[in-house]
Every structure is written in C-alpha cells, then in structure tokens.
Amino acid sequence: MAYMSEGAAGLRSIPALLQRNATRFAGRPAYREKEFGIWQSWSWADTQEEIEAFALGLLNLGVAPGDHVAVIGRNRPTLYWSMVAAQMAGAVPVPLYQDAVAEEMEYVLQHCGARFVIAADQEQVDKVIEIQDDLHQFEHMIYVDPRGMRKYDHRALHDYAHVQAQGRAARDELIGELDRRRDALGYDDTCVMLYTSGTTGKPKGVVLSNRNIIETAKSSSEFDHLSPGEEVLAYLPMAWVGDFIFSIGQAYWNGFCVNCPESAETMMTDLREIAPSYYFAPPRVFETQLTQIMIRMEDAGGFKRKLFHHFLNHAKVVGPKILDGKPVGMFERLKYALGEFMVYGPLKNTLGFSRVRVGYTAGEAIGPEIFDFYRALGINLKQLYGQTEASVFITQQPDNEVRPDTVGVPSPGVEIRIAESGEVFYRSPGVFVEYYKNADSTAGTKDAEGWVATGDAGFIEEATGHLRIIDRAKDVGKMADGALFAPKYVENKLKFFPNILEAVVFGNGRDRCTAFINIDLTAVGNWAERNNIAYASYQELAGHPQVLETIQRHVEEVNASVAQDEMLSGCQIHRFLVLHKELDADDGELTRTRKVRRNIIAEKYADLLTALYDGSESIYTETEVTYEDGRKGRIKATLAIRDAQVVPVAPMKVAAE
Amino acid sequence: MMDGSGLSISGKDERRDAVKDASKEVGYVTEDGRQIGGVLMELRNITLKFGGVVAIKDISFDIREGEIRAIIGPNGAGKSSMLNIISGFYTPSEGELWYKGAKRPPMKPYEVARLGVARTFQNIALFEGMTVLDNVMTGRLTHMKAGIASQAIWWGRARDEEIANREIVEKVIDFLEIQNIRKTPVGRLPYGLKKRVELARALAAEPSLLLLDEPMAGMNVEEKEDMSRFILDVNDEFGTTICLIEHDMGVVMDLSDRVVVMDYGKKIGDGPPEEVRQNQDVIDAYLGVAH
Numbered sequence: 001m002a003y004m005s006e007g008a009a010g011l012r013s014i015p016a017l018l019q020r021n022a023t024r025f026a027g028r029p030a031y032r033e034k035e036f037g038i039w040q041s042w043s044w045a046d047t048q049e050e051i052e053a054f055a056l057g058l059l060n061l062g063v064a065p066g067d068h069v070a071v072i073g074r075n076r077p078t079l080y081w082s083m084v085a086a087q088m089a090g091a092v093p094v095p096l097y098q099d100a101v102a103e104e105m106e107y108v109l110q111h112c113g114a115r116f117v118i119a120a121d122q123e124q125v126d127k128v129i130e131i132q133d134d135l136h137q138f139e140h141m142i143y144v145d146p147r148g149m150r151k152y153d154h155r156a157l158h159d160y161a162h163v164q165a166q167g168r169a170a171r172d173e174l175i176g177e178l179d180r181r182r183d184a185l186g187y188d189d190t191c192v193m194l195y196t197s198g199t200t201g202k203p204k205g206v207v208l209s210n211r212n213i214i215e216t217a218k219s220s221s222e223f224d225h226l227s228p229g230e231e232v233l234a235y236l237p238m239a240w241v242g243d244f245i246f247s248i249g250q251a252y253w254n255g256f257c258v259n260c261p262e263s264a265e266t267m268m269t270d271l272r273e274i275a276p277s278y279y280f281a282p283p284r285v286f287e288t289q290l291t292q293i294m295i296r297m298e299d300a301g302g303f304k305r306k307l308f309h310h311f312l313n314h315a316k317v318v319g320p321k322i323l324d325g326k327p328v329g330m331f332e333r334l335k336y337a338l339g340e341f342m343v344y345g346p347l348k349n350t351l352g353f354s355r356v357r358v359g360y361t362a363g364e365a366i367g368p369e370i371f372d373f374y375r376a377l378g379i380n381l382k383q384l385y386g387q388t389e390a391s392v393f394i395t396q397q398p399d400n401e402v403r404p405d406t407v408g409v410p411s412p413g414v415e416i417r418i419a420e421s422g423e424v425f426y427r428s429p430g431v432f433v434e435y436y437k438n439a440d441s442t443a444g445t446k447d448a449e450g451w452v453a454t455g456d457a458g459f460i461e462e463a464t465g466h467l468r469i470i471d472r473a474k475d476v477g478k479m480a481d482g483a484l485f486a487p488k489y490v491e492n493k494l495k496f497f498p499n500i501l502e503a504v505v506f507g508n509g510r511d512r513c514t515a516f517i518n519i520d521l522t523a524v525g526n527w528a529e530r531n532n533i534a535y536a537s538y539q540e541l542a543g544h545p546q547v548l549e550t551i552q553r554h555v556e557e558v559n560a561s562v563a564q565d566e567m568l569s570g571c572q573i574h575r576f577l578v579l580h581k582e583l584d585a586d587d588g589e590l591t592r593t594r595k596v597r598r599n600i601i602a603e604k605y606a607d608l609l610t611a612l613y614d615g616s617e618s619i620y621t622e623t624e625v626t627y628e629d630g631r632k633g634r635i636k637a638t639l640a641i642r643d644a645q646v647v648p649v650a651p652m653k654v655a656a657e
Numbered sequence: 658m659m660d661g662s663g664l665s666i667s668g669k670d671e672r673r674d675a676v677k678d679a680s681k682e683v684g685y686v687t688e689d690g691r692q693i694g695g696v697l698m699e700l701r702n703i704t705l706k707f708g709g710v711v712a713i714k715d716i717s718f719d720i721r722e723g724e725i726r727a728i729i730g731p732n733g734a735g736k737s738s739m740l741n742i743i744s745g746f747y748t749p750s751e752g753e754l755w756y757k758g759a760k761r762p763p764m765k766p767y768e769v770a771r772l773g774v775a776r777t778f779q780n781i782a783l784f785e786g787m788t789v790l791d792n793v794m795t796g797r798l799t800h801m802k803a804g805i806a807s808q809a810i811w812w813g814r815a816r817d818e819e820i821a822n823r824e825i826v827e828k829v830i831d832f833l834e835i836q837n838i839r840k841t842p843v844g845r846l847p848y849g850l851k852k853r854v855e856l857a858r859a860l861a862a863e864p865s866l867l868l869l870d871e872p873m874a875g876m877n878v879e880e881k882e883d884m885s886r887f888i889l890d891v892n893d894e895f896g897t898t899i900c901l902i903e904h905d906m907g908v909v910m911d912l913s914d915r916v917v918v919m920d921y922g923k924k925i926g927d928g929p930p931e932e933v934r935q936n937q938d939v940i941d942a943y944l945g946v947a948h
Contacts, residue, residue: 036827037839147832148890151690264835 013185013210015051015088017252022048025228025255031077034262034270042077044255050077050164052178055085057167059174061116061140061158065090065181068112068193072096072105072128073120075234075260078144078160079248082118087191090181091116094193094205098124104203106131108195112205112436113137118160118325121145125157149262175302181440187211193436194241195589196388206241206388206438216248216391216430219412223396224358230278235267241388243364246280249391271352275613279359283366284594286381287352291498295526311339311378314334317576319344319376324400336432344377353379360384360396364595365469365488367496368404375402383407383467389445389452390414391430395467406466407458422457423473457486473597477508483570485513487598490562490571498523501545502583502590504601506609514612515576516605518583524572544619548642551578555644563647572646575612577601577619579605580637586626611641659790684721687914694722696755697866697898698743703752705738705922712738714922715752720866725892726900727909730919731942736902737779739919740868743900744776745769752868757865775864777855779871779902785844785870789835789854790826792843796861797822828863832894833887860891867891869901873908881905885912907944910934918942 011017021030026045033040042050063069069086071093073079083093094112096105098120105127111116115137119125125143132138143149144160167174191210195203220226234247241545247258256278261270297308318332328336346356359374366383374381384396385407395416397408410416414428427450434442446452457476458469470476470486477485487505494503494517501520507513519542528535528544535541560570583589589601602609604623611619620638626635684693698720713735720726728736729937741747742754745766754761758771765770775796783792800822803815811819816944830836833853838846852872859867872888873881885908891897903909909916910930918933919924920942926933933939 036824036831037836038827147894150893262836263834269837381729 005045011214012187012555013087013182013189014084014213014248014252015182015345016179017214018044018048018051018084019182021252021255025642028228028255029257030251030255031080031258031260032274033077033260034266034273037262039259039273041257047077047081051081051085051088052237053164053167054081055167056171057087057163057165058085058091058116059178060166060170061142061163063089063091063116067091067116068094068114069116069118070094070096070109070112070114071118071238072124073098073118073144074264075238075243075247076120076144076637077239077258077260078154078243079118079120080234080258082142082160083192083244083248084104087185088178088182088508090184092190092193095194095244096239097197097239099237102127102130106134108203108205109135109138111203112193115139117141119143125149125152155529156631168593185210187214188433190433191243194244194388196240202464204438204441207433207436208241208391208430209433212391212430212432213245213249214253215413216393216428217245217253219429220245220393220396221250221254223307223398223412224278225231226250226254226256226278226358228255230254230357231274231276231493232256232258232278232280233267233271233274233276234260235264235271236280238280241392242280242386245392246278248581252604272350274353275349275352275355276354277357279353279356281359281361282363283361283370285362286361286366286370286374287495288424290373291520291523293347293351294498298526299532308343311343312373314339315344315376315378316372319378320372320402323375323378323380324402340378348377348379353377356380358382362386362407366404367492369496371404384411385467386647387452387454389432390426390428391432393428394424394426394454397466401464401466403466406461406464406468408467409465410467414569416460417451417457419453421473422470422476424454424458424467424469425451426454428453479507479513479570480509480511481570484567485571486568487513488513489568490558490573491596493558493561494554499550500554502596504583504596504598505571505572506598506602506612510578512574513571515555515573516601516608516610517555517576517578519547519551519578539635541545542578543637544641545640548640551576552642552644559644559646563649569647569649572649573644574646575641577608577612577639577641577645577656579608580621580639581623581625581635584625587624608639617641669843686781687724691723691893691914693724693914696720697722697757699755700739700743701740701753701755703739703749703754703898705735705742706750712922713742713749713919716917716919716922716924717752718917718924718927720900721896721915722898723892723896724898724914725888725912726898727913727916728900728902729904729906729909729916729921732920733921735922736919737870740776740900742904743769743866744774767799767801770862772866773863773865775862775866776860776868777852777859777870778874779874781848781851781855783843783851783855783858786795786842788840788842789846789857790830792854793829793857793861793948795825796821796829796858797826812866826861829857832890833857833860849876849883852876852880852884856884856887856891860895860897863895867897867899869899869903871902871904873903873905876902881908888912 003025011020021044027043029041030044030047031042044518069091071079071082086093096108096113117128119128119141128141140156142158142160146159178605188209188211191203191208191213193207195205222355232246236243248608251258259274261267295311297305318328318336321328356379361381362384382397382402385394386392393411394414395408396411414426417425419425431450431452455471455473456469457471458467467588471488475487477483485507490505491503494500500517502518504516505513521538524541524547528541555573555576562572563569589597609617618638618640622634622636625633625635684695686692696719701717703713703716713785728739730736742749748763801818803818807813807815830839835853843851872884892899913930915928916930916933917924918939925938925942926936
C-alpha cells in the first residue's frame, strides 16, 4: 500500500491524519449514520469541514491547549468529530460511559478537571447539571440533540450546530490560531484519556499519546491487511479503548468508513444493512446471538430444523479447515458449498456477517463451542487479548492459526514475559503514558523498563508460541491437595450451554469444587413453554426438578471435558445449586461490565456455600434484592443441592511433579 | 434532526405563532412558565341524549391554544362521549361547538380530522396486520391530495407527496423512539408500544388539537412514565394543544394545566389541578357520598 510508505513521519496526530484523508480520500465516505430511516453519509472532505468548523467554535468558546473536554453519548458522528475537534484545538478528549449515573460521572469529571462537556442529549445534560455545583473547573456544555432543551438556561449551554455556525463565522479570525495549534501537535502529546471501568476502587484515567494510538493503529492494520475499503459498525461504548482504536485510530490511519447505528435497539437491523467487513464484539454478543438462533431453530418446522442441523454438523467438521486453508476432500467441499447456498449464506446474511473478512472477540474468554460455531459458518472470527493500558493490542490470532483456547501470538511490536507467579507482562509502543494524577498506580503497574503487569495468569505454549490465559492472577488458586484452581475456566465451559447464564465456581483452598448456577430465562423459559411447563416466576422455574435435571447433565458434561485437561482436572464440580435470583449489577454481584464478583457473592451467600460443603440436601435462604428504582425487597427460597458425577482422575500426575 | 426553532413537525411555524401573537392578552401563563394562548375550541351548553338517556347535560368549557386540558370523572360520567363530540363521532343534541373562532356546524369525523383534530382511542384502533410505519403513514392521509390514478402508478405527485410525508412520519418515529419497530407488524407488539404507535399516528397528522382517550389505561408504571414524558414533550416541542381523558389521578394532576371534572353527565369542577383537588364536589364524586 503505497500511501503508507510516507510512514508516520508527517502524521503525528489524528488531525494530521484527517488532513491527509481529506485530500487523498476526499469523496469517499468517512462516516454514515442512520437517521430518520435513511443512511446519511459524510465524505472525508465533509468530515474535515465539519470538524474544523466545530474546532473553530471551540476556540471561539475559549478552549485552551491542554484543557480536558469530556464527551458523553452513544456512537454518533458528531461525537467522534467532537473528539477530533478537541484534539485540533489542542485539548484532550475524555469520552465517558453514557450509562454511568451522575455520581460516577462526577468523580471522573472532577478528576480530569474538564472545563468543557459535550453531551449527546437532554438525558446526559441533566446528569451534568445535577452535579455541576461540585465541578469547580467546569464552564461550558455543548449538546448535540436540541430536543427538550429550549427552556434550559443557555448562559453556559450551547447547541452543537450553533457552536459550529459561530466557528464558521469566525473562521477568518481564528483559522490562524487553529492551524498553529494543529501543527504544534507532537507525537508524544496526549491523544486521548480513557477511564478504566475499575473492577476495584476508583476509575483511573489512562493517558494515551498520539504515538500509542498511531503506532498501534498502524501495526494492527498491517497485521490484518486492513484497507480503505473496510466498513465497521461503531456500536460499542465510546469510552472504551477498543472503540477509540477501531473507530478513530484505525479508521483514520486507513481511511475507512465508520457507520453509526440509529439507536441501540436497532443495532441488529443496522448491522445487517451495513454488513461490516471488519467487526468487533465481546463474547456476550456472540453468545446471545447463538442462543437466539438455537431458540428460533427449535421453533422452526421439522424439515428446516433437520436441514439446519445436518449442514451445521458438516460445517463444524469442514468449515474451520477450509477457513484455515487446510486440505479438504472434493466431496466435502461440494457439500459445504451446498450448505453455504442453503444454510450458511442465508444465516450469515440474517446476522449481518455476509462480508466479515476479519472479526474479533475479546474482553473475556469465549466458549470454544461458540467460537467454533461462527468459524464453521466461514466467518473469520479471531481472538485478541488486550487492555486499555496497551492501547488494546497485546496478543492476537493471525489468520490460519486460530484456536479457541489461546489468545494468539504477541501483536507486532509487543514483547511478552511471564513472571514467576505466572502473571503475564508486556512491553510495546502502545503502552500508556501514565495514569492521570496518580503516580503511585502508574509505578505499581508499569516498571522503569516499561513492562506492564496485566493481572492475568497465563503461559506461552512452547510448540506454537501462542499465549494461553488461565484466569485473573488473583483468582487462580490452589485446591487443598495442591492442584491448580482456575474458576473462570470451568465457568466459561458452563456458560456455553444456552440454559446457563452465569456460573460461579468455588474451591480455592478446599478439597473439591462446587458451583452456583444461574439459568438463562430466555432459553429455559422457551423450553418450558414448548413442554407446557407452567411457572410464575424466575424463582419457580429455577427450582423446577426438570430444570435441575437438565442443568445437572450440563455440569456432568463439563466435568467430563475438564477431566481431559491434565492441569485443571481437579476443578470438576462435585456439588451445585441453581440460584433463586439472577446475579445482578444492581445488587453488587456483578460489575457494570457483567463480570462476576466472586468474593462478594461468596460473602452474601455464605449460608448457601456452607450447605454446598456440609452435605445437606436442601437449604432455606432469604436474600435482599435491589430493584431498578433503588427500592429493596427480600426473596425467600428453599434450594435443592445436587451432587454431580465426576470423572475419576489418577492422582499420580500431581504426585509426579 | 429536529431544528429547535420550528415548533411544528414539518418545521412550519406560522400556526402557533399567529395564534399566540393575536391572543397573548387573553391567555395565561402556566406554573412552569409556558405561555398559553387564546381559545382554540369552545363548547357551549352541550347536551347529548341517546333516546331517553341523557349522557351529557349542559356542559360548557374551553380548550386554549398550547395547553394540556384533562377531562376526568368516574366511570360513566360521559368523558368519552365528550371526546366523541369534539372529534365528530357524535353530534350534540343541543349546544354549540366553536373552533378557531368560528361556529362548527355538525360534521363527519373525517371532516373534523381535516380541520386538524387528531385522536387516539381507548381500545387501540390500529391496523394489526400492517407495519408500524404504514400505520403511522395513514395519519398523513388527510394531507395527501394525489388522485387514485397517480397513486396506482406511483409517479409524479403521488411519489413526491409520499416522500414528503414519509419525512414527517420519520420525524415522528424518531421523536417517539420507535425506530426499532418501524418494520414490525403492529399485531406483534406489546400493548404499551401499540399505544405509542397510536400516538405516533395521531401526531403524524400534525394536529392543532390532539385528543387522547385514556392514553395510560392498562399500562404499568414504567410505561405510564414513558407516555407522560412523550405527552409533555409533544406539547413542549410542537406546541400541540392536547385534550386528554384519564383515570389515573396522579398522572392527570402532574400533566395537565386545567382539568374539567364530570360526574353523571354534569360538570362539577373546572380549573387548575390544585384547585380541583380541593373542590368538595370532586372529592365526593371520587370518594363517594351517601346520596
């Protein structure tokens, strides 16, 4: 690709990349957004004009170099432009999670000392107004959607379109200053500041420089041969580093088009209409989709169902091989092609995956069966392993070397080291500059040589050089007999079953493992409906003997599969119970990103945990729950505890070590 | 994008401003600072009889430009009949209707609709087999003038008209946040959403007067909150005058600027919610007294 030959030399900031794209790709689409039922698009030249006008407007409002500009809202072109415009004006954009409540925003806005806030709509504006008295540095707010805003006090509140109009009007006066600031942007200046969601303690502001973002965008684009023709759908939170890298870093480096959905609810329809060529989703999205497909197939007619399963079984054997370019027999290929015509093609089209050339999943381990399902359909789904602190990429899977149980080889430019404790460390050009105003944490995470601790335990497979992540370093433990205890590994296997939504495995320091299980109301409810099983509540369904029977079969299947892994065979589940309520972030049992908070659950359900180990058949319990509006209530239940069959393992393996 | 200056959905703004300017002196200012204009519709001594049954007995009240006017009362008080008189379903046995400063002769409902009065129904009256989009488009029928031949070949005027109308419909869909069900047949929607679609259809007609017959009936708390929000937003954003019937007293007291209370076909109270709440007749009607 010739245009890359000039390298990063003259392109030391996102606004510089924008300028290049506005001349090189002038007429090509840079952004699309569905509004009023139609995809509206903006070319790179339009984008440059829009961003520049808004940057001039920001100068007009008094944005100074080094200011922090908070950006809150769902993925919309205007908000992406706001971030780049802030950079152009010499300020630092700070995207915030739009679903954060006012108090959560208060901490971040106070911590970064944002003088300007760009909010998507009335809802976000209201949150900031609620807390503005405690924000001493906050001065102006700009909103994008004027709906419902007419009656607000507009002394420190501005309409996005109006700011842009003022910028355009003051162009002659301010363009000199804007050019000066744009040209002054250096490779080591801050590009963006992103707050980590913070599973423990307060969120931390990760400072990423232009070097971090551009180097990472460049090497990762080369790794996957991304081109200006890619289409992506921007639907993941703008405050998340992945979205910044994909929708800004890589998009501006390559000059490809970013598509914004109409609303969160229309995401699946918009995905189908756009059919992205480069797609990213956390495992949960793939999981939900698979569960939905399976449920809908159960409801389909007998012939269709048979056809689907027949070809799917064929695809599971042949699909991944074809994708990896391995030899496949003539007949098998023909049958796969027939399947593509009759089943896989239409299915991919429905899902919006017809054109996916590179697909990534990350954030959490994905169930191997889920992963294989998508690969079997011929979708080049790969895994990557990353962190905000690394500007996403630590390891990723190259084409043709994709396996469900590893997270791939180190990304270009990344070095990996495994510490004595098993914790994974990395060093790369993408490594963050610092945690903003938090030198202690910076020093605790990044050492003088630039090595960063991931907090995850893993090892590198000697034969392939692939990294395998076992679990969070602090969660990996030892069982009473010294065997390795990796709860997440087992939980992920359980969670693959559509009937199981969430699982929590216990066993650290104990002689055997046990588990709490949450059923998936969609899948189990559908099953109950088809089998004429009446139920009045989640609790009743969760305690139904036939449901328990099904879950027990799943647990036993998992035990059989866990037993095959030499290192982790001790993690088989001996006893389990199905919880009477769904684990919920509102009750503090999950993080906002829906990760299990093991210790809090163990504490809260201590009575249940004891019962799992003392051999009782059932247990009566009362649990406090928080409703969405903040009120509290209590649930009472008697839960059955079940013994699951385990596969005996020869203890000599452990003894031999 | 909804531009802030335009009050009507299509961006044309003459309607409200003209009335507002002409009638500033006769209107009033609400608690939250909205300027309410002059009289949009006035009902003078309305009586409605079905044979020997007197459903409505000598009732007079007015609806002012830009306000949210509620009609409340116990079951069988004659609220829906009142709404049906306004929308032209019933012709009053006695009394006069004055609309936009002129006396309205007896009219058919479609004629009333052409005058800019749109309504929703207590029992949802949508086309179940059609999509949300098509249902909302039917709200634009009064604005379509192309002939049947032109419609059939979808050329020229019919096409231009459909495009222009679709734009307005899309704005309504965006406003009521029902983009995700645009192409879903109405029959497959839950009750609360159907109510919202019905509101969308009424709104698509760009009415001067919007009649809502029990918009919250049968809804759960969350759906009621959503619906209340939309009613307030419609009034605020488009300046639409709204007349609604509602059972839920909390909702009525929060939403409306002025309330008419009916009981056994008679008007027993009229005024701002706080005032009506103190009215002894109203308290008796709702709590019941020994007659």
